[in-house]
Amino acid sequence: MGHKFYPQQIRQQTYFPTTPIETNVLETLKLAESEPTTTEPYRQLVGGILYANICTRPDISYAVSILTQQFSNPKHAHFKLALRVLAYLLGTSKFGLILGGEEIHELIAFSDADFANCPTTRKSMGGFAIFFGNSLISWSAKKHRGIQALSSTESEILQYCHSIREILWIQPLLFDMGFKFIQQATVLHGDNQPAEFILKHEPTHNHRTKHMDLRIKFCGEVVRANKIVLRYINTKFNLADIFTKPFPVTRFRELRRAFVHDLGEILRNSNVIKQSLNVLREFLPNRN
DSSP states (O other): OOGGGSOHHHHTOSOOOSSSSOTTHHHHHHHGGGSOBOOSOHHHHHHHHHHHHHHTOGGGHHHHHHHHTTSSSOBHHHHHHHHHHHHHHHHTTTEEOOOOOSOOOOEEEEEEEETTOOTTTOOOEEEEEEEETTEEEEEEEEEOOSSOOOSHHHHHHHHHHHHHHHHHHHHHHHHHTTOTTTGGGEEEEESOHHHHHHHHHOOTTOTTSGGGHHHHHHHHHHHHTTSOEEEEOOGGGOGGGGGTSOOOHHHHHHHHTTTOEEHHHHHHOTHHHHHHHTHHHHTOTTOO
């Protein structure tokens, strides 16, 4: 997205936001539900932001998920939010992905869900991040659809299912490229121990999860077939957390540095890329 496509008021700013959205964004948008629909070119603006998110900017995924839910009935508050995300992109226009580096031929994935995140529908928000070695190759931030989760464990199970389906799609691609042991080297990290226990052991008389029986059996079969290894990780180290909720500046930057990097700084200092590639290791203190 070239700078010439940014609205004039964005290009003239002297201060750019340090995060895509504010931490109280959900409450703000809920209050705006009674407002009339905006006549601003909302779809065109969000479409450009979505393109950046899909290609090289996973750090705005949560904001984009909120914006794309309002294509049919956007309010002025949604348009202001889109302008804030655009200003954030302009302020971090040199940020991008780094692909390659050390030859680590394994899939490392993170899965997370925020229970009843939406204040209106009470649907949960879920997300995942999948790395091939040190390179981020797939990410997602979406509000859960269909079945309503009644607990944080249920929402995590639903998100595990989404994450596992994405991994199963990626594994054959890497296998065809010559990485023959990719299944034995795929680890999916999550921060909900009850959900992990249910998927690994499939309790036969658990009346609380019988309405999710198909999803549990699907995930359980994948785990028992050794296609994926489930591993618990503390929430502090769960990188997928950035896709499920807004964060203050400090925590947002801490998570962001595992996904995107200042490419301008890297070009100026070759040692920065080595430091950037080591960030993932900091979030996996017990990977071995």
